[in-house]
Amino acid sequence: MEFEIKKLSSETLGEYLRAVRSELHLSLDEVVERTGIIPKYVRALESGDFAALPEAVYVVGFLKSLAQLYAVSASELVAQFNRERVLCVEHSGRRKPTGWAVVLVGGITKRAAFAGGLICLLVVLLFLGFQIWTVGGVPDLVIRTPVSGDLYPTGVVEVTGKASPGSEVSFNNQTVFAGSDGTFSGTISFLSGAQTLQVTARSRFGKTNKQILTFLVSDSPTAKIGSGPSVPSVVLGVSIERGVEASVLFAGKTIPVSFGESFFAANDRILLSTNNAGKTRIRLNGREIGQLGKAGEVLVDIPFSGVVQGHPSMVTRQN
DSSP, X not given: OOOOOOOGGGSOHHHHHHHHHHHTTOOHHHHHHHHOOOHHHHHHHHHTOGGGSOOHHHHHHHHHHHHHHHTSOXXXXXXXXXXXXXXXXXXXXXXXXXXXXXXXXXXXXHHHHHHHHHHHHHHHHHHHHHHHHHHHSOOOEEEEESOTTOEEOSXXXXXXXXXXXXXXXXXXXXXXXXXXXXXXXXXXXXXXXXXXXXXXXXOTTSOEEEXXXXXXXXXXXXXXXXXXXXXXXXXXXXXXXXXXXXXXXETTEEEEOOSEEEEEXXXXXXXXXXXXXXXXXXXXXXXXXXXXXXTTOOEEEEEEEOSSSXXXXXEEEEO
């Protein structure tokens, strides 16, 4: 019996190989057994799945073995394979990948675009976090003048420094103007003797940075700035709530304490009296002491003396 083999030119290589095998009544296993070709490669050739095939040099060997078994032209099989392989490569180059390999604008894959977007998002979040921390954190505060411990003539003392831009600055609760870069300057009057200066920078979010300086003011207008022999050894901060009556005694003077926090400086000691120790808080030489006593407790002439001779400037940062 003679078999009429179909023309290769009218079919793809895979269709042709399947048709020939069918006409010869050969099963896939029989072809594998007679040629020694791995089954998956025979299937790949018949289905046109060139991506599943090995290097072309091996495929040429497969085709020659099949041509010998099928009694067809090996050169025609190889030529058809080469033509279809070229077309397959060109088509795969134009085909849009799927999944993570989907190509976006400019040849960027979805994976690369996702990674780039994630990095950009992290950068933006870090930048926003830094801005929030900068704006919402405790503001910076640097005081250039006066210098704690110096001697100043009676009268006006110049206060200069720099705070975080946008902060509200005050000297002893007196608000002053600060420039767009945070620089500020102003003057404040003092009487002679030991004095304290409280400079506060407050952010728009209510965070404050408070610095307390102590210095001496001379009763002589000709006194040279910075020539003071020492600074007050006692700086007492007293904070009372509304309705509390308190006073301090030093240098022979009794001074009432106002609502809020007030500061007093002396070279020897300061006596404090209050009608409610539980609602009276103390800060001594920059160190937070806390409540003076129990709620409703009346205390008279409680002494506070210096714990550090030559008291330096004190910085208190508050949230």
